Amino acid sequence: MEHEHVRDVDPAVADALEGEVDRQRSSLQMIASENHASRAVIDAQGSALTNKYAEGYPGSRYYGGCEFADEVEQLAIDRAKELFGAEHVNVQPHSGTQANQAVYFAMLEPGDKILSLDLTHGGHLSHGHPANFVGQLYDVEQYEVDPETGYLDYEGLAEQAAEFDPDIVVSGYSAYPREIEWERIQAAADEAEALHLADIAHITGLVAAGVHDSPVGVADFVTGSTHKTIRAGRGGIVMTSEEYADDVDSAVFPGGQGGPLMHNVAGKAVGFEEALQPEFEDYASQTVANARALGESLSENGLSLVSGGTDNHLVLVDLRESHPDTSGGDAEDALEDAGIVLNGNTVPGETRSAFDPSGIRAGTPALTTRGFDEDDCRRVGDLIARVVDAPDDEDVVAAVREDVETLCAENPLYE
Template structure:
């Protein structure tokens, strides 16, 4: 497992190791790529990984990803494949499905989507026709590309209406959502975002969708791991379809999944295969099963709640340093903050932080002209960091943004105490 079980007081643990199955075979066969892997392991271990969409998988997940299950072509579903010899991999997919259903209390689960975007595409394909109206969070307020960006299929295939947030509080304006729904009569309403740090009111969205006869699609790519750990409300009882990723806070392999009721199960499955995807990636599905099993345990629940506690401490600390923290804080793993009060925009701040070894993203700001910072606590919490380390990270932010020469050294020292993988 990653280092979450290690107490925060542990200092100078054993050196990080190179994860992955049979790495020495790779080193012998292709030393050039092996060097790339080693370099990435060093990069991860020597800095602070605060990208909200990233995490460290367990060695067990990595082992499944590197297994011979990668060899099997398996178009279709368990018991109904278009290729022979799928009896063994069928077992892996059935395990993944059963674990996902149990973990999230869903009647049906599809674990084949290759990504979160692929899951959203399949949900739209199951429920909508080109030209239908879709109501989703506008991109400047935190919506995803699949929520109507003109460069994405969603913005080209559908008539997308964007809802926003209150200009003062930064919170979702539910009156605006209801008014837009009544005026535009969307076929589907999407609840979810990539940079909204508060829990959405799923019951309110359900009521709005029912009022206008719309489907409710929850894009829970970011909070689904918190949902698994009991640290966030679940969209499953409210949404017709839940789209999610299996990485981020859930800490599994890169991929997607869909959850729904029995009445939509066949439509969802056919929207994934054969409509939007071909062969399932059986090694990834097995790794998803491993992650679901890990997330069902009490240690993961402790982890998920620690992720939120760490994010709240980090948000409070950044506000104390002068950042304008969106919505005044966070309920989740995610923080968005505007460094404009410090005399810089998000791009400049990100560059200064990156030079010190602190890795995060920029994001759009509602009603803002510049870029903000988007960061999360999932990965550093996996490494074993707690509230004390979050306070230290705030201090390191201040050092980096002032251009202090010792900032990179201080960042490496903190990271060294909490390697992602311990040997």
């Protein structure tokens, strides 16, 4: 990928951009929330729409000259409706967190109650962590997964909802490797006379492709990221019924942000068009198959998986039993030196700091985009285990790095 125009103006930034492309080409990107966007999506996001203010919505803007901005945003909306079967879609949020913010701002008052999954059990900052605005504005109580099985405790959630009496129940998670039973969470919310927000940020593409059950039409609100498993332009999305459409739109603009990032909306439109093609279902199915193969390989190498495996795009490894002296941060650093980029992650019943947790989280969306199959991912699992077994052994790390370079050469990126 060339950056000649940037280089003409700013060689230092051009060097960094080209360095990033080389980094992605020559290492394995396994952070579960990352992917490799197509050149078409990248081109759309680098388009002249970055110059355009378009406050408002298609057909009702506060600035002139928005005819093409309207066209692009309406395409993104219509394609998202087709992908997800949603009545109403807002594609303007700058991130999944701001999509969640829009729902909270639309439906809650400060001090209202939110019931959500604890961060160390797989939840997300924007679901109620005290360091986030959600934890600062609202009364948050959190549920947990079963510490023995790693699965959601749906009966316990329902009992907690009945006792806590929340205004909104949040489902959808950032480090939960199992399929989610949306109807059971909806039933708990209904019993508590609460709203239900399903955050599908990580599994947006899996839901769009039909390889994970959809909460659209079940939950009152569905939010998500548009750049993870769905590989569209970076940002967020809110889906809801016509009943809540005006409230959500007002909470996005002017309630939570000003002018939409129209170049990102263009990237969303292009990515959604890609996701509407038949081959996207193959991609999503392969992503899940690859994650299962990765998990099987890690288990065969003696690493403990939270919940014992995965149904989606990620695996969560608990190092406490197999490698009690190795933290997730230690493993992350050693693996990055070997060319495998993932993240240290908290695990249920976490005993370490979130800054140096007891687990690692690995995902397969980006590997699958590069063309990896199950055999490749089993090889990757073997490589991860070799490094985790000897994170301080420079010879092991160097040998794994050579194997990573071979895998990258076999599955080239942006060629």
